[in-house]
Amino acid sequence: MSLADIRVPTIAPELGCIRQVAYIVKDIDVAMKEWQVERGVKGFVVARDAQPLSNASYRGKKKHSVIIDLAFGYLDDLQVELIELKDDTPSMYKEALDRNQVDLQHYAVVVEDFDGAYQFARDKGFETIVDSGVKGIARMSYIEATDFEKNVFDEDEKTFMTTPEGHGIILEVIEWNGMTKPYFDTIQQMVDALPEGQLYREFSLSSTTPIGELAKILPGFIWKAITRKL
Numbered sequence: 001m002s003l004a005d006i007r008v009p010t011i012a013p014e015l016g017c018i019r020q021v022a023y024i025v026k027d028i029d030v031a032m033k034e035w036q037v038e039r040g041v042k043g044f045v046v047a048r049d050a051q052p053l054s055n056a057s058y059r060g061k062k063k064h065s066v067i068i069d070l071a072f073g074y075l076d077d078l079q080v081e082l083i084e085l086k087d088d089t090p091s092m093y094k095e096a097l098d099r100n101q102v103d104l105q106h107y108a109v110v111v112e113d114f115d116g117a118y119q120f121a122r123d124k125g126f127e128t129i130v131d132s133g134v135k136g137i138a139r140m141s142y143i144e145a146t147d148f149e150k151n152v153f154d155e156d157e158k159t160f161m162t163t164p165e166g167h168g169i170i171l172e173v174i175e176w177n178g179m180t181k182p183y184f185d186t187i188q189q190m191v192d193a194l195p196e197g198q199l200y201r202e203f204s205l206s207s208t209t210p211i212g213e214l215a216k217i218l219p220g221f222i223w224k225a226i227t228r229k230l
Contacts, residue, residue: 006075009153009160011109014120016176019184020108022081024096028069031082032200041073041080043194045187045203049086052205053140056132058091066091071200072187079108079184092129092142092170104163106142106170110184114139114175121171125150129170137217138179144168179217182210 011018025031028046035041051065066089071082083105085093096105111117118141122128125147133139145168151158152171161169174180186208194201 006078007104007160008078008107009157011107012120012152015117015152015171015173016109016111018078018107019110020079020081020172021104022083022106022108022172024093024102024105025082025084026102028071028082028084031084032071032073035073035080035082036199039075041075043191043198044071044073044082044200045190046071046200047203047205050205053130053132055134056130058130060128064089066093068093070205072191074188074191077188079187081108096167099165099167101163101165101167103165106172108172108174110174110176110180112176114173117173118143121152121173124152126171133175137214138177139175141173142170143173144170178213179210182213183208
């Protein structure tokens with residue numbers, strides 16, 4: 001399998017560009033091997049028992065982060081994410097598994113105008129599943145297509161508004177800035193550095209945090225938070 005075999009549509013410019021395609025899997029180790037042998041991914045970096053969503057709300061309610069295994073690989077510059085759910089906490093992943101959706105789950109788009117992209121998608125019939133992150137640092141939201149009369153893809157790609165099983169496609173909308181870009185860059189560099197034939201190496205999501213950028217942002221963020229309360 002090549003990049004041409006992956007379902008990646010052309011998305012509306014208001015939603016930036018698709019940088020990642022994500023799949024829910026039952027066994028991440030089996031899935032990584034299949035993607036390497038059958039689909040041409042060089043290898044993966046894996047975060048076990050990860051809790052990636054900070055300051056998150058699910059279906060409008062604040063919640064503790066769900067526990068998942070995450071694997072990241074690449075086909076050209078497209079990031080492939082494999083997700084194995086590790087607990088029974090109510091989540092969008094459990095929703096998918098409960099309806100036997102073990103396949104394509106979401107596309108991740110990166111946008112500089114987060115608020116504009118978020119509102120554009122909402123106007124196109126997407127509903128919010130998860131909001132996470134912090135305004136002023138970095139935000140990320142998962143939104144699900146619910147109105148299939150509307151479309152955020154090219155006119156001849158309207159079928160991409162649903163998954164192969166017929167459920168609404170989910171978009172992960174990522175605020176693209178100095179905090180999030182290094183996350184993608186660091187993961188791609190780790191994948192590129194894998195020895196030929198090696199299936200995976202393990203890593204921690206915290207290792208991708210750009211400490212220098214965070215140090216620059218944090219003082220201003222704290223000051224704004226204080227002055228808003230005065």
